[in-house]
Amino acid sequence: xxxxxxxxxxxxxxxxxxxxxxxxxxxxxxxxxxxxxxxxxxxxxxxxxxxxxxxxxxxxxxxxxxxxxxxxxxxxxxxxxxxxxxxxxxxxxxxx
Numbered sequence: 001x002x003x004x005x006x007x008x009x010x011x012x013x014x015x016x017x018x019x020x021x022x023x024x025x026x027x028x029x030x031x032x033x034x035x036x037x038x039x040x041x042x043x044x045x046x047x048x049x050x051x052x053x054x055x056x057x058x059x060x061x062x063x064x065x066x067x068x069x070x071x072x073x074x075x076x077x078x079x080x081x082x083x084x085x086x087x088x089x090x091x092x093x094x095x096x
Contacts, residue, residue: 020093021049023058042072050096057094061087069094 023045028037049056058074060066066076074092082089 018055020055020057021045021052023049023056038068039072042069046072046094049094053096055093055095057092059089059091061089063088063090066090066092 023042026038026041028041046056056074058069060069061082069092070076072094074094077091077093079088079090081087
């Protein structure tokens with residue numbers, strides 16, 4: 001049997017008990033990168049979550065994206081290595 005990460009570091013353990021919007025990937029085509037497209041897309045989804053009275057949660061394995069999301073009001077609630085030797089992952093939350 002393989003080694004398992006502690007329950008508190010598994011992604012499913014980071015889902016909030018209260019209703020929240022899980023913001024999934026925002027992809028920008030290579031030729032459109034560097035034009036400031038990602039920020040308004042993320043802000044739009046964040047405004048919709050907050051308008052509904054919900055927190056927004058997400059995770060990233062990209063260190064430079066942590067600072068990006070922090071500038072939008074997210075805070076890191078946990079960072080840990082993914083189970084099975086996967087990448088380091090940051091779990092972030094932004095309350096309304």
